[in-house]
Amino acid sequence: RNIIFPIFNTYPLLTKKYYNFEVFQKCLFISENNELTKEEKFVMISDLIEKSKFRSNLSPIWLNSKENVISKPWLIGFIEAEGSFYITKKEKNRFVHGFGITQxxxxxxxxxxxxxxxxxTKVKYNKYQFYSLDTTNSRAIENIIQYFTGSHNTNTKFKSIKGLEFRIWARSYIKHKGNFIKLEIIQKRMHFLKKKIKVE
Incomplete structure (x- = not known):
């Protein structure tokens, strides 16, 4: 409580989790209030949870800021959890690089x-009831590589295995774009890497 609450109060969440955290915080305060009976606590907490179901998905941070609230460190962390750098077979003898993220x-x-x-590419709502942003457009891929590596292709700041995934992906685009044989081999390596991570 003394560690987590100050962090999220200083750096508010940008997704619907903003409201999840708000409800969680209020529920904790209610549960720790010794002036309330168990029955009163139950009713108040139940009421909070029920009302939260009808709250907007839009974190108020978006409404109160005139500038883009997404920072580079935040975006890196978000992609660590939700994003995917991949290579896919587009045609019989053609592999392309792709980037996807869902919410x-x-x-x-x-x-x-x-x-x-x-x-x-526009954000789409798919049949699985998820929003997705996915692209294999060369210009977009180059923009993504540039954003995360800088003009000198320096190391990205991804902290997890996503950093290795990104480096393999970006390097293969720069060195082997259009090389069917090389990209097929690298695609298999990336698939193996992802499967190994899931097993471990």
Whole structure:
């Protein structure tokens, strides 16, 4: 409580989780209130949870800020959890690089990411009831690589295995774009890497 609450109060969440955290915080305060009976606590907490179901998906941070609230560190962390750098077979003898990211509710977050990374593809709502931003456009891929590596292709700041995934992906685009044989081999390596991570 003394560690987590100050962090999220100083750096508010940008997705619907803003309201989840708000409800969680209020529920904790209610549960710790010794002046309330168990029955009163139950009623108050139940009421909070029920009302939260009808809250907007839009974090108030978006309404109160005139500038884009997504920072580069935030975007890196978000992609660590939700994003995918991949290579896919487009045609019989053609492999292309792709980038994808999905969200259950916060389409506005994907729309802002789309603008930051200069991706022309529109955010879509798919049959699985998820919003997705996905592109294999060469210009967009180059914009993404540039954004995360800088003009000198320096190391990205991804902290997890996503950093390795990104480096393999970006390097293969720069060195082997259009090379069917090389990209097929690298695609298999990336698939193996992802499967290994899931097993571990």
């Amino acid at each position: 259950k509710r916060d389409s506005h977050v994907l729309e802002n990411i789309r603008k930051i990374l200069h991706i022309s």
